[in-house]
Amino acid sequence: MRASATENRALRTHESRAARALLCLLAPLVLGAASPDEAAPSQPAEPLPELPPPSEPVAAPSAPAGNHSAPRERSTVEMARLDAGVMYVRGLKMLGFGTLARYQVLVGFIDLDVVRFPHERFGFEIHLNGGPIGFDENAQVEIGLSGAGLVAPFRWKGRAPGSFVLGVGGTFEYGRPVWLEPGYHGAPFGLARFRIFPTGTVGLQTAYRFVPITTNELALQEHDVELGVSTGLLQLGARVRVDEVRGGEPARLYRSIGGGVFAGLVVF
Amino acid sequence: MKTRAFWIGLVALVMLAGCEDEPMRSTDVSTLDMLVSLDATDSGDGATVRVRISSPLGGLRLSDGDTLRLRMGGNPLTLREVEEDERPVYLADAASLSGDITLDLERRADRSIVDRVIPVPPPIGLTAEPLLGDAPLKLAWNAAPEGKHVLGLVVDGTCIKPLSRTLPNDVGQYEILQAELAPLDPAVPGPCPLQVTLARTATLQEPIAPPAMQIGLYALFMLSRTVDVSWTP
Numbered sequence: 025m026r027a028s029a030t031e032n033r034a035l036r037t038h039e040s041r042a043a044r045a046l047l048c049l050l051a052p053l054v055l056g057a058a059s060p061d062e063a064a065p066s067q068p069a070e071p072l073p074e075l076p077p078p079s080e081p082v083a084a085p086s087a088p089a090g091n092h093s094a095p096r097e098r099s100t101v102e103m104a105r106l107d108a109g110v111m112y113v114r115g116l117k118m119l120g121f122g123t124l125a126r127y128q129v130l131v132g133f134i135d136l137d138v139v140r141f142p143h144e145r146f147g148f149e150i151h152l153n154g155g156p157i158g159f160d161e162n163a164q165v166e167i168g169l170s171g172a173g174l175v176a177p178f179r180w181k182g183r184a185p186g187s188f189v190l191g192v193g194g195t196f197e198y199g200r201p202v203w204l205e206p207g208y209h210g211a212p213f214g215l216a217r218f219r220i221f222p223t224g225t226v227g228l229q230t231a232y233r234f235v236p237i238t239t240n241e242l243a244l245q246e247h248d249v250e251l252g253v254s255t256g257l258l259q260l261g262a263r264v265r266v267d268e269v270r271g272g273e274p275a276r277l278y279r280s281i282g283g284g285v286f287a288g289l290v291v292f
Numbered sequence: 293m294k295t296r297a298f299w300i301g302l303v304a305l306v307m308l309a310g311c312e313d314e315p316m317r318s319t320d321v322s323t324l325d326m327l328v329s330l331d332a333t334d335s336g337d338g339a340t341v342r343v344r345i346s347s348p349l350g351g352l353r354l355s356d357g358d359t360l361r362l363r364m365g366g367n368p369l370t371l372r373e374v375e376e377d378e379r380p381v382y383l384a385d386a387a388s389l390s391g392d393i394t395l396d397l398e399r400r401a402d403r404s405i406v407d408r409v410i411p412v413p414p415p416i417g418l419t420a421e422p423l424l425g426d427a428p429l430k431l432a433w434n435a436a437p438e439g440k441h442v443l444g445l446v447v448d449g450t451c452i453k454p455l456s457r458t459l460p461n462d463v464g465q466y467e468i469l470q471a472e473l474a475p476l477d478p479a480v481p482g483p484c485p486l487q488v489t490l491a492r493t494a495t496l497q498e499p500i501a502p503p504a505m506q507i508g509l510y511a512l513f514m515l516s517r518t519v520d521v522s523w524t525p
Contacts, residue, residue, distance in 0.1 A: 119348045121504065122322035122402075273322055274402045 107288020115280025365391020
């Protein structure tokens with residue numbers, strides 16, 4: 025057995041040398057044409073220095089090693105998620121020209137998120153959410169569709185891989201806040217998302233989205249905070265929503281605060 | 293342990309109940325959303341002016357520096373707050389309704405309504421000539437032909453069927469033929485005491501201030517005078 029292992033190790037070392045030689049040949053094609061000076065070595069006849077053989081061949085993380093199928097590496101920035109939850113919203117709404125009225129409503133929602141990073145640092149996301157507002161005869165519908173461009177200024181690997189992503193985008197929403205007329209608006213938004221995998225099975229993610237202004241006549245600002253914990257394909261989390269509307273006569277601040285939980289399937 | 297949990301739950305319920313039953317404050321209501329309802333009556337034995345202020349959420353109480361003031365004919369009326377139907381009402385008494393009412397609603401954090409004049413129908417001053425022979429019942433009062441009000445006449449008594457009609461013109465005089473008075477029992481002889489009441493009723497409905505379009509100021513005036521007349525069918 026020991027002799028066989030030594031033979032295998034020698035065989036892998038030989039294969040590794042062959043792969044390195046192949047990479048050297050293909051590198052100019054993959055990385056672009058080299059300059060004439062670089063393309064013409066000053067000492068073409070001189071043999072390449074031989075690298076010392078590694079003590080143990082190391083397979084690339086994403087490449088299968090032998091017949092063993094390695095677990096898929098979780099992305100620190102990408103995500104596909106489908107979740108559902110409920111949120112209780114309570115706050116102040118405006119009646120007429122500027123009368124304060126208290127209201128509360130239960131909001132149900134389904135979210136679909138797709139986050140892709142075609143490049144190392146740059147990506148995009150699409151978010152779709154919808155659900156009923158209230159569950160009585162006055163029930164309405166809340167719908168949101170948004171897209172954003174993303175940049176990942178920080179992403180790291182190691183024992184606790186993770187990332188910090190920033191983004192800007194636009195959204196179209198209907199029914200938020202429930203009392204605001206007209207019930208639809210377009211808006212830009214900014215977002216920040218932090219993700220970390222503290223263990224091999226658990227992932228933590230928190231995100232903040234801020235809508236500074238909308239197309240509504242009244243000044244509306246939205247804040248969304250999300251915290252999710254995932255294990256495997258399951259993600260559980262909580263969301264907090266703050267909507268602030270300013271305006272009316274007299275000018276007032278109408279603030280709504282909501283909190284809820286969600287559960288869903290997620291693939292990182 | 294159970295007792296402690298019970299008291300904690302009870303306190304929480306009381307606190308929640310308190311949160312839900314917060315009284316409606318006037319400072320929560322925009323002036324443009326207010327409905328100021330004023331009704332004034334003067335039946336000859338004193339006048340009463342009532343003001344109710346409501347909002348899209350119901351009646352409200354003036355608070356946090358919001359102040360209502362009324363003047364009639366330039367003289368300030370003393371308002372007091374009373375509860376009617378569990379709603380605050382601002383009430384003032386006067387000897388009679390004489391002169392227009394001026395309303396001031398002063399608000400610290402919102403639009404104030406200042407020197408809002410609400411026209412009041414003129415006093416009536418009803419008199420009736422004694423019924424003699426077959427002469428008609430002659431009534432006279434202070435004419436107000438230009439007034440935007442409704443003039444109603446009611447003749448009532450224990451021995452007649454009530455007679456009620458709306459007079460088309462407020463010219464200051466009117467006659468009722470004795471034949472128009474229908475006794476309940478023609479067989480009963482003797483004098484029949486009658487009460488003749490003449491009433492001016494006027495309403496006003498206006499937005500409280502631009503840009504409000506809906507009615508924000510509603511006023512109802514009812515001035516009446518009653519005279520006694522003896523009639524022998």
